[in-house]
Amino acid sequence: MTNTPSVDRIIRDIHHSLVHLKESGCTGFDCSSRSLEILGGLGWPATETSGKHDETLADIRADLGDCTRCGLSASRNHIVFGEGAENARLVFVGEGPGFDEDRCGRPFVGAAGQLLTRIIAAMQLTREAVYICNVIKCHPPGNRDPEPEEIRHCLPFLKRQLAVIRPRVICALGRVAAQTLLDTQAPISRLRGRFHDFMGIAVMPTFHPAYLLRNSEKKREVWEDVQQIMKRLE
Known part of the structure; x- marks a missing residue:
């Protein structure tokens, strides 16, 4: 059986990421290297x-x-x-x-x-x-x-x-x-x-x-x- 995340959890994860980006000084979605670096830190890297x-x-x-x-x-x-x-x-x-x-x-x-x-x-x-x-x-x-x-x-x-x-x-x-x-x-x-x-x-x-x-x-x-x-x- 596929373990699919609930909608509530997906929304909570998105909210968590957006709040952290805001607190880190990133605004907008310009895909800058700084934004990508911070997003990488939110994703619990494979390492x-x-x-x-x-x-x-x-x-x-x-x-x-x-x-x-x-x-x-x-x-x-x-x-x-x-x-x-x-x-x-x-x-x-x-x-x-x-x-x-x-x-x-x-x-x-x-x-x-x-x-x-x-x-x-x-x-x-x-x-x-x-x-x-x-x-x-x-x-x-x-x-x-x-x-x-x-x-x-x-x-x-x-x-x-x-x-x-x-x-x-x-x-x-x-x-x-x-x-x-x-x-x-x-x-x-x-x-x-x-x-x-x-x-x-x-x-x-x-x-x-x-x-x-x-x-x-x-x-x-x-x-x-x-x-x-x-x-x-x-």
């Missing part, structure tokens, strides 16, 4: 997605398989691929699975995950309507930060997930996710509060829910970031 523009999340999960590409495979219990709507307008990206996530194979199910669920509900959304995943798919021992080599192996799969979903906004949860997506070493305190770009998708970095559990005074700033996301999704 990023292995040319599989019609693949599904299930295809990517099958390709990931019982991954042994890095040393994390030796200590993990489950690969945590991600979950949610394949056509979600909003994707949350964390740094990696924690202890609880490793035990059950689902993202954000521990105390931080429960807080994220409440944040999603405050946005008048559900976990089923968004997509939730991480930069890396396996739990780092001792909840340490992912190492560059681990990120290098996992990041192509995240890019392919985002290419399939084509969300309107990515919410990068925490320092590691934000720095990885934006290829920067800037602190999360400087990155949050404004939109950035990744693969032609608007990215809003904000504090990780686990950080909020230890620093409740930062919840106001997260809510400010979330309100910007809600406005962008309107």
Whole structure:
């Protein structure tokens, strides 16, 4: 059976592209080299997605398989691929699975995950309507930060997930996710509060829910970031 995109999705993709072109300073349809360059950035190039523009999340999960590409495979219990709507307008990206996530194979199910669920509900959304995943798919021992080599192996799969979903906004949860997506070493305190770009998708970095559990005074700033996301999704 041919997997034909819905009219709603086609319209949403066109709108997404036009908005990004406007924000990038391009007007009209003169097919200038600058416009073509920006459009190329919106299309998730073949070098990023292995040319599989019609693949599904299930295809990517099958390709990931019982991954042994890095040393994390030796200590993990489950690969945590991600979950949610394949056509979600909003994707949350964390740094990696924690202890609880490793035990059950689902993202954000521990105390931080429960807080994220409440944040999603405050946005008048559900976990089923968004997509939730991480930069890396396996739990780092001792909840340490992912190492560059681990990120290098996992990041192509995240890019392919985002290419399939084509969300309107990515919410990068925490320092590691934000720095990885934006290829920067800037602190999360400087990155949050404004939109950035990744693969032609608007990215809003904000504090990780686990950080909020230890620093409740930062919840106001997260809510400010979330309100910007809600406005962008309107």
